[in-house]
Amino acid sequence: MDPNQQTPQETVVAPVAPLLEDQLELDMKHCFENLIVIDVxxxxxNKKYSRDLDSVVQRARxxxxxxLMVHGTSVKSSKEALRLSRIYPDIIYSTAGIHPHDSKSIVEEPATWFDLEHIAQAQECVAIGPCGLDYQRDFSEPDAQKQIFAKQLQLAIRLNKPLLIHERSAQLDLLEILDKFENLPPVIIRGFMGTAEEALKYLERRFYISLTGYLCKDKSDTGxxxxxxxxxLPLDRLLVETDAPFMYPNTRASKLPQHVKTGITERSLLYLHRYCTFQRNEPCSLPAIVEMIAAFMKKSPDEVALATAFNALKLFGLS
Known part of the structure; x- marks a missing residue:
């Protein structure tokens, strides 16, 4: 093929002149019926949204x-996530957590923990986390991670709010800590990137698993x-998220099966390729992720969208 020749997909997502912006939006609204999805x-x-957050939220809708659930991964971002939930009521909900990478900040400044507790008590804050263990990088020592993880488990139990858990290369230690606690609220293993064997250990405990655009990167036979x-992974244990601005779902990935690529609607591709990039993913990419999941599961996108939305509404008490 001539390297300068565009494929049909590329034609769909080619840049549009500013004067045609309104027409594009109109065409997109009538192109296909929307899936109803919830980004957990x-x-x-993230500062990448500092200039156009209103547009990002509107595109998602x-x-x-x-x-949308906006994650707090530190005291500062948890406070900002709560603020956004009040600016966009009934659309954005917040979480309050200390990501494993940020654990050392609480160890070094223990008084800041009380700020997190205060934020977590807000009605708009619907979950504790992301918290957990991450041994792939050394931003915080394992002992510090374990200490702050345990504090967040105690907080979630006391407030009876679901737990969002981040885990990388640390499953044994993570499960050992979780098994020490009784009366845990619902647990969600977010942005799962592990093996099927690891997933089974979570599912045996009746945990939920959320998936992202990482589907496009996973090339293993066991993942x-x-x-x-x-x-x-049954539908009643599944949630979906974009992890925006990260985890861009590269629907053009060479290892993505053809039946999955053709399962993504034109409407979803328009939003994905016009507004999302590897440098800045957006929540409007979520329908494409749901359609990919549905294709892998050999189910209809509507079925996956409905199940994951129901799970989110039930778990987090979203109104």
Whole structure:
């Protein structure tokens, strides 16, 4: 193929002249009926959204994202996530957490923990976390991670709010800590990137698992794709998130099966390729992720969208 020749997909997502912007929006609204989806993980406190957050939220709603959960991963971002939930009521909900990478900040400044507790008590804050263990990087020592993780488990139990857990290369230690606590609220393993065997250990404990655009990167025979293809991950344990601005779902990835690529609607591709990039993913990419999951599971996108939205509404008490 001539390297200068555009593929049909590229034609769909080519830049549009500013004068045609309104027409594009109109066309997109009538292109397909929206899936109704809920993004349980978007990092909208990230500075990449500082100039156009209103537009980002509106695009998400236009794409069919009914509600967004903005994660707090430190005291500062938890406070900002709560502020956003009050600026965009009934659309944005917040979480309050100390990410494993940030654990040392609480160890070094213990008084800041009380700020997090105060934020977590707000009605708009619907979950504790992301918290957990991450041994892939050494931003915080394992002992500090374990200490702050345990404090957040205690907080979630006391407030009876669901737990969002981040885990990388630390499953044994994580499960050992979790097993020490009784009366845990619902647990969500967010942005899962592990193996099917690891997922089974979570599912045996009746934990929920959320998936992201990492599906496009997973090339293993034992990972996330296998979970979906062989039915290991049931719909009643599944949630979806974009992890925006991260985890851009590269629907053009060479290892993505053709039946998955063709399962993504034109409408979802328009939002994805016009507004999202590797440098800045947006919540409006969520319908494309749901359609990919549905294709892997050999289910209809409507079925996956409905199940994951129901799970989110039930778990987090979203109104």
């Amino acid at each position: 993980g978007a990092n909208l406190t 236009d794409a069919g994202v009914q509600k 996330v794709r296998r979970l979906l293809e062989d039915g290991t």
